[in-house]
Amino acid sequence: MKRFLQFSILIVAFIINSCATTSFKTKIVRPAERVPDTFITTEGMELDGTSCKSPLVDPRDGTKIILVESIKGMGDYQVPKGKYGVSVDELLRVNCETGEVIGVVTK
Numbered sequence: 760m761k762r763f764l765q766f767s768i769l770i771v772a773f774i775i776n777s778c779a780t781t782s783f784k785t786k787i788v789r790p791a792e793r794v795p796d797t798f799i800t801t802e803g804m805e806l807d808g809t810s811c812k813s814p815l816v817d818p819r820d821g822t823k824i825i826l827v828e829s830i831k832g833m834g835d836y837q838v839p840k841g842k843y844g845v846s847v848d849e850l851l852r853v854n855c856e857t858g859e860v861i862g863v864v865t866k
Contacts, residue, residue, distance in 0.1 A: 785835075787862035791851055792844030795819050797858035808832060811855035824851060827866075832856055835864055 798815035800806055801823075811834035813826035824836040827850055835850040845851050845863050852861040 785864040785866075787852065787864060788849070789844075789863050791860050791863050794843050794851075794860040798824065798853060798860070799858060806856060806858050808856045811853075815853065815858060824853075829855060833861060 795817045797818075799818050800812045801814060801816060804812050806812065811826050811829035811832075813834075813836075814823040815826075815836065816823055822839060822842060824838045826834050827837050828835045832855050834853050834855045836853055838845045838851050840847065843851055843860070843863075848866050849863050850866055852864050853859065854861055
C-alpha cells in the first residue's frame, strides 16, 4: 500500500508539471503597427534581463501598456484601445530586456 501511495503521488506530480507551460500558448499573429523603437520604464525602474516591468511607456506620447503575462524575457501587454494595431482580443508582445516590440498575439 505504501508503494502504491508513493507511485500515485509521483504520477500526480508528473501530471501537474506536464501541465505547466514553459512557453507562451500563443504565437505572433502579425507585426504591430506604429510602435516606438523601444518602450521605456516609468521613473525609478530600468529595463533588465531579470524581469518584465509594468507599466511600460511609449516615449513619443506617454501611452502606458500593462503587463498581463511574462515568460523567458518576453511580456504580453494590454494596450489602450486602438493603439499599435492591437484589437480587444489581442496583446502586444515586448522583449522585456530591450523594450522592443516583438509583435501582436491573441489573448
